[in-house]
Amino acid sequence: DAGVIQSPRHEVTEMGQEVTLRxxxxxxxxxxxxYRQTMMRGLELLIYFNNNVPIDDSGMPEDRFSAxxxxxxxxxxxxxxxxxxxxxxxxxxxxxxxxxxADTQYFGPGTRLTVx
Amino acid sequence: GENVExxxxxLSVQEGDSAVIKCTYSDSASxxxxxxxQELGKGPQLIIDIRSNVGEKKDQxxxxxxxxxxxxxxxxxxxxxxxxxxxxxxxxxxxxxLIFGSGTRLLVRP
Numbered sequence: 001d002a003g004v005i006q007s008p009r010h011e012v013t014e015m016g017q018e019v020t021l022r023x024x025x026x027x028x029x030x031x032x033x034x035y036r037q038t039m040m041r042g043l044e045l046l047i048y049f050n051n052n053v054p055i056d057d058s059g060m061p062e063d064r065f066s067a068x069x070x071x072x073x074x075x076x077x078x079x080x081x082x083x084x085x086x087x088x089x090x091x092x093x094x095x096x097x098x099x100x101x102a103d104t105q106y107f108g109p110g111t112r113l114t115v116x
Numbered sequence: 117g118e119n120v121e122x123x124x125x126x127l128s129v130q131e132g133d134s135a136v137i138k139c140t141y142s143d144s145a146s147x148x149x150x151x152x153x154q155e156l157g158k159g160p161q162l163i164i165d166i167r168s169n170v171g172e173k174k175d176q177x178x179x180x181x182x183x184x185x186x187x188x189x190x191x192x193x194x195x196x197x198x199x200x201x202x203x204x205x206x207x208x209x210x211x212x213x214l215i216f217g218s219g220t221r222l223l224v225r226p
Contacts, residue, residue, distance in 0.1 A: 004159075031212070043160070043205065043216040056213070091159050100211035103148045107159035 002026070004108030006092050012114045018080040021111045023092030024073055031095040031102035034067055034077050037110070038088045046090075049075065050098055082115045089113070118143040120208050122217025129196050130225050137220045139206035140188040146208040149182060149189045154203045154219075164191070196224045 005024040013019055025032045034046040048056040049069045060067070064083070069075040079086055089110045095102040119142040129135050141149075147168035152160035166173045166180045166189065173180050177196075182189040189208075193200055201224045207214040 042218055045213055048212055095212070102212040103209045103214065104150070104162070104165065105214065106162060107152075109159045
Protein backbone atom coordinates (compact mmCIF):
# COMPACT_ATOMS: atom_id res chain seq x y z
CA ASP A 1 0.00 0.00 0.00
CA ALA A 2 1.23 3.48 -0.78
CA GLY A 3 2.06 5.61 2.21
CA VAL A 4 1.76 9.36 2.48
CA ILE A 5 3.21 10.99 -0.61
CA GLN A 6 4.87 14.39 -0.54
CA SER A 7 6.35 16.57 -3.26
CA PRO A 8 8.77 17.98 -3.91
CA ARG A 9 11.29 16.13 -1.72
CA HIS A 10 13.69 19.04 -1.83
CA GLU A 11 13.04 22.70 -2.53
CA VAL A 12 15.57 25.50 -2.68
CA THR A 13 14.25 29.00 -3.16
CA GLU A 14 15.22 32.58 -2.59
CA MET A 15 13.85 34.81 0.11
CA GLY A 16 10.62 36.45 -0.94
CA GLN A 17 9.53 33.70 -3.30
CA GLU A 18 6.35 31.69 -2.94
CA VAL A 19 6.72 28.03 -1.99
CA THR A 20 4.04 25.36 -2.31
CA LEU A 21 4.39 21.95 -0.70
CA ARG A 22 2.07 19.11 -1.67
CA UNK A 23 0.71 16.06 0.10
CA UNK A 24 -1.39 13.03 -0.76
CA UNK A 25 -2.62 11.20 2.36
CA UNK A 26 -3.05 7.44 2.64
CA UNK A 27 -6.22 6.42 0.84
CA UNK A 28 -9.16 6.23 3.23
CA UNK A 29 -7.56 8.42 5.88
CA UNK A 30 -9.80 11.38 6.68
CA UNK A 31 -7.39 13.23 8.95
CA UNK A 32 -4.34 15.11 7.67
CA UNK A 33 -1.61 16.97 9.49
CA UNK A 34 1.25 19.28 8.53
CA TYR A 35 4.33 19.31 10.77
CA ARG A 36 7.60 21.21 10.70
CA GLN A 37 10.89 19.78 11.98
CA THR A 38 13.88 21.92 12.97
CA MET A 39 16.89 21.28 15.15
CA MET A 40 15.89 24.05 17.53
CA ARG A 41 12.19 23.29 17.95
CA GLY A 42 11.90 19.62 17.00
CA LEU A 43 8.63 18.37 15.49
CA GLU A 44 5.78 20.87 15.68
CA LEU A 45 2.20 20.54 14.52
CA LEU A 46 1.24 23.33 12.14
CA ILE A 47 -2.33 22.45 11.14
CA TYR A 48 -4.86 19.62 11.33
CA PHE A 49 -7.60 18.87 8.79
CA ASN A 50 -10.48 16.48 9.36
CA ASN A 51 -12.67 15.60 6.37
CA ASN A 52 -10.99 18.43 4.42
CA VAL A 53 -11.92 21.04 7.05
CA PRO A 54 -9.21 22.83 9.08
CA ILE A 55 -9.78 21.94 12.72
CA ASP A 56 -6.71 23.40 14.42
CA ASP A 57 -4.38 25.91 12.81
CA SER A 58 -2.97 27.29 16.05
CA GLY A 59 0.51 26.07 15.10
CA MET A 60 0.72 28.04 11.86
CA PRO A 61 3.55 30.49 12.53
CA GLU A 62 2.13 33.59 10.89
CA ASP A 63 0.05 34.91 8.05
CA ARG A 64 2.71 34.00 5.52
CA PHE A 65 1.71 30.37 5.97
CA SER A 66 -1.52 28.97 4.57
CA ALA A 67 -2.84 25.46 4.00
CA UNK A 68 -5.68 24.04 1.95
CA UNK A 69 -7.29 20.68 1.45
CA UNK A 70 -9.56 20.90 -1.61
CA UNK A 71 -10.38 17.18 -1.54
CA UNK A 72 -9.75 14.02 0.44
CA UNK A 73 -6.62 13.09 -1.51
CA UNK A 74 -4.71 16.35 -1.75
CA UNK A 75 -3.41 19.13 0.50
CA UNK A 76 -1.04 22.05 0.05
CA UNK A 77 1.03 24.14 2.41
CA UNK A 78 2.00 27.51 0.99
CA UNK A 79 4.53 30.02 2.26
CA UNK A 80 4.37 33.51 0.75
CA UNK A 81 6.73 35.29 0.99
CA UNK A 82 9.33 32.81 2.19
CA UNK A 83 12.09 33.77 4.63
CA UNK A 84 15.37 32.06 5.57
CA UNK A 85 13.95 31.13 8.98
CA UNK A 86 11.35 28.98 7.22
CA UNK A 87 14.12 26.55 6.27
CA UNK A 88 13.12 23.21 7.76
CA UNK A 89 11.78 19.78 6.90
CA UNK A 90 8.01 19.82 6.44
CA UNK A 91 6.11 16.60 7.01
CA UNK A 92 2.59 15.63 6.12
CA UNK A 93 0.91 12.88 8.14
CA UNK A 94 -2.45 11.17 7.94
CA UNK A 95 -4.60 9.17 10.32
CA UNK A 96 -7.40 6.63 9.85
CA UNK A 97 -9.07 8.08 12.93
CA UNK A 98 -11.21 11.18 13.01
CA UNK A 99 -11.82 14.18 15.14
CA UNK A 100 -10.02 14.60 18.43
CA UNK A 101 -9.04 10.91 18.52
CA ALA A 102 -6.89 11.08 15.39
CA ASP A 103 -3.74 10.30 17.33
CA THR A 104 -2.40 7.31 15.34
CA GLN A 105 -0.51 9.20 12.65
CA TYR A 106 1.57 8.03 9.69
CA PHE A 107 4.16 10.38 8.28
CA GLY A 108 5.31 11.02 4.76
CA PRO A 109 8.96 11.30 3.69
CA GLY A 110 9.02 15.08 4.09
CA THR A 111 10.04 18.08 2.02
CA ARG A 112 13.37 19.67 2.87
CA LEU A 113 12.97 23.41 2.29
CA THR A 114 15.94 25.73 2.05
CA VAL A 115 15.30 29.46 1.73
CA UNK A 116 18.39 31.43 0.72
CA GLY B 117 0.70 22.61 28.17
CA GLU B 118 2.15 19.14 27.71
CA ASN B 119 5.90 18.73 27.89
CA VAL B 120 7.79 15.55 27.02
CA GLU B 121 11.37 14.96 28.08
CA UNK B 122 13.42 12.19 26.49
CA UNK B 123 16.69 10.60 27.62
CA UNK B 124 19.37 9.88 26.66
CA UNK B 125 20.00 12.14 23.68
CA UNK B 126 22.52 9.66 22.29
CA LEU B 127 22.97 5.96 22.94
CA SER B 128 25.64 3.63 21.61
CA VAL B 129 25.33 -0.13 22.08
CA GLN B 130 27.05 -3.22 20.79
CA GLU B 131 25.13 -5.35 18.34
CA GLY B 132 23.10 -7.91 20.24
CA ASP B 133 22.81 -5.82 23.40
CA SER B 134 19.60 -4.19 24.60
CA ALA B 135 18.75 -0.49 24.34
CA VAL B 136 16.39 1.47 26.57
CA ILE B 137 15.06 4.97 25.92
CA LYS B 138 13.02 6.79 28.55
CA CYS B 139 10.45 9.58 28.37
CA THR B 140 8.52 11.54 30.96
CA TYR B 141 5.43 13.63 30.34
CA SER B 142 3.76 16.39 32.30
CA ASP B 143 0.04 16.20 31.43
CA SER B 144 -1.65 13.50 33.50
CA ALA B 145 -4.54 13.52 31.02
CA SER B 146 -2.33 12.16 28.23
CA UNK B 147 -3.54 8.72 27.17
CA UNK B 148 -1.66 7.78 24.00
CA UNK B 149 2.09 7.20 23.74
CA UNK B 150 3.61 6.35 20.34
CA UNK B 151 7.23 5.76 19.41
CA UNK B 152 8.68 6.74 16.06
CA UNK B 153 11.89 5.72 14.30
CA GLN B 154 13.42 8.23 11.91
CA GLU B 155 16.21 7.22 9.56
CA LEU B 156 18.34 9.78 7.79
CA GLY B 157 16.42 11.57 5.08
CA LYS B 158 13.14 9.83 5.89
CA GLY B 159 9.97 10.61 7.76
CA PRO B 160 9.18 9.35 11.26
CA GLN B 161 7.95 5.76 11.15
CA LEU B 162 5.47 4.58 13.79
CA ILE B 163 7.01 1.46 15.33
CA ILE B 164 4.92 0.83 18.43
CA ASP B 165 2.35 2.61 20.57
CA ILE B 166 0.57 2.14 23.87
CA ARG B 167 -2.60 3.51 25.39
CA SER B 168 -3.10 4.41 29.02
CA ASN B 169 -5.15 1.35 29.90
CA VAL B 170 -2.20 -0.95 29.14
CA GLY B 171 1.04 -1.28 31.10
CA GLU B 172 3.19 -3.04 28.53
CA LYS B 173 3.10 -3.94 24.86
CA LYS B 174 5.50 -6.06 22.83
CA ASP B 175 6.13 -6.52 19.13
CA GLN B 176 8.96 -8.93 18.37
CA UNK B 177 12.18 -7.26 19.56
CA UNK B 178 10.61 -4.02 20.73
CA UNK B 179 8.48 -3.32 23.78
CA UNK B 180 7.05 -0.28 25.47
CA UNK B 181 6.22 0.07 29.15
CA UNK B 182 4.05 2.73 30.74
CA UNK B 183 3.90 3.90 34.34
CA UNK B 184 1.00 6.34 34.58
CA UNK B 185 1.56 7.06 38.25
CA UNK B 186 5.09 8.23 37.63
CA UNK B 187 4.18 9.66 34.20
CA UNK B 188 6.94 7.93 32.35
CA UNK B 189 7.21 5.41 29.54
CA UNK B 190 10.10 3.55 27.97
CA UNK B 191 11.10 1.85 24.74
CA UNK B 192 13.05 -1.38 24.98
CA UNK B 193 14.86 -2.89 22.00
CA UNK B 194 16.39 -6.33 22.52
CA UNK B 195 19.00 -8.09 20.39
CA UNK B 196 19.87 -4.86 18.63
CA UNK B 197 20.98 -4.94 15.01
CA UNK B 198 22.88 -2.36 12.93
CA UNK B 199 19.64 -1.55 11.07
CA UNK B 200 18.17 -0.36 14.38
CA UNK B 201 20.52 2.64 14.17
CA UNK B 202 18.32 5.74 13.81
CA UNK B 203 16.78 8.59 15.79
CA UNK B 204 13.90 7.52 18.00
CA UNK B 205 11.17 9.91 19.14
CA UNK B 206 8.62 9.39 21.87
CA UNK B 207 5.38 11.36 21.96
CA UNK B 208 2.43 11.86 24.25
CA UNK B 209 -1.07 13.05 23.52
CA UNK B 210 -4.53 13.40 24.92
CA UNK B 211 -6.20 13.97 21.57
CA UNK B 212 -4.77 14.46 18.09
CA UNK B 213 -1.97 16.82 19.13
CA LEU B 214 1.20 14.74 19.52
CA ILE B 215 3.86 16.37 21.68
CA PHE B 216 7.25 14.94 20.78
CA GLY B 217 10.37 14.39 22.82
CA SER B 218 13.67 15.77 21.55
CA GLY B 219 14.84 12.43 20.16
CA THR B 220 17.48 9.79 20.92
CA ARG B 221 20.17 8.97 18.40
CA LEU B 222 20.81 5.23 18.68
CA LEU B 223 23.99 3.78 17.22
CA VAL B 224 24.36 0.00 17.08
CA ARG B 225 27.99 -0.96 16.63
CA PRO B 226 28.57 -4.14 14.60
